Amino acid sequence: MKKIILSILAFLFLSSTITFAEMVLFNTKTLKYHQLWCRWAAKCTVNCIKIDKKEAINRGGIPCKVCGG
Ligand SMILES: [Zn+2]
Numbered sequence: 001m002k003k004i005i006l007s008i009l010a011f012l013f014l015s016s017t018i019t020f021a022e023m024v025l026f027n028t029k030t031l032k033y034h035q036l037w038c039r040w041a042a043k044c045t046v047n048c049i050k051i052d053k054k055e056a057i058n059r060g061g062i063p064c065k066v067c068g069g
Pocket residue numbers: 033034035038039040041064065066067068069
C-alpha cells in the first residue's frame with residue numbers, strides 16, 4: 001500500500017514539473033514570444049518555433065503585448 005502511495009506521489013511530482021515548463025511560440029526574426037493561444041501566434045508560421053519560455057527569454061525574447069508572452 002505504501003508503495004502505491006509513493007508511486008502516486010512520484011507521478012504527481014513528475015506531472016507538475018512537466019506543466020511547470022511553460023511553452024511559448026518564439027519568433028526567431030522579431031524575437032517576440034507568444035502564448036500558444038495568442039491570435040498572433042496562430043499567424044506566426046514561418047519564423048516561429050515552440051520552445052520553453054525560459055529559453056525564449058535567454059535568447060533575448062520580447063513578450064507579446066497582446067498575450068503578455
Ligand atoms: Zn501574443
